[in-house]
Amino acid sequence: MKRIDVAIGIVVKEGKILICQRPADGPLAGYWEFPGGKNEEPETLEQTLIRELREELAIEVDGLEALAEIEFEYPSTLVLLHPFLCRHISGEAVPLASQQLRWVCPRELREYRFPPANDTLIEELIDRFEHPAPSGRVDFDASET
Numbered sequence: 001m002k003r004i005d006v007a008i009g010i011v012v013k014e015g016k017i018l019i020c021q022r023p024a025d026g027p028l029a030g031y032w033e034f035p036g037g038k039n040e041e042p043e044t045l046e047q048t049l050i051r052e053l054r055e056e057l058a059i060e061v062d063g064l065e066a067l068a069e070i071e072f073e074y075p076s077t078l079v080l081l082h083p084f085l086c087r088h089i090s091g092e093a094v095p096l097a098s099q100q101l102r103w104v105c106p107r108e109l110r111e112y113r114f115p116p117a118n119d120t121l122i123e124e125l126i127d128r129f130e131h132p133a134p135s136g137r138v139d140f141d142a143s144e145t
């Protein structure tokens with residue numbers, strides 16, 4: 001079975017999360033996703049994410065915090081998602097590789113059709129933003145959601 005490592009960004013700006021709609025002519029057409037892309041050797045996952053966000057959305061991020069890896073089996077491919085929580089720092093997001101994009105409140109994520117591999121991540125994000133950790137870990141203005 002083919003294995004693909006994908007770095008995805010949970011890009012946060014003013015308490016909202018950036019989501020993108022997949023192109024109409026590709027796999028999982030019309031589904032929504034967190035931006036990112038396939039890891040290319042010899043890049044680290046963090047480098048992959050930063051490159052993909054620049055190429056596909058023309059934005060810069062910082063504060064990358066690795067979240068739990070997600071393994072999901074599609075019929076012919078094993079996908080390993082490597083999500084990173086990150087803060088938008090510059091650039092006006094432009095959907096260069098997607099149909100459209102939106103900044104949504106975490107609880108609104110349930111209203112969009114994402115690939116099944118994202119189900120657990122979406123619930124974890126909603127919980128994290130609605131119940132911030134007392135540790136003071138950066139949630140990038142989650143109080144505004």
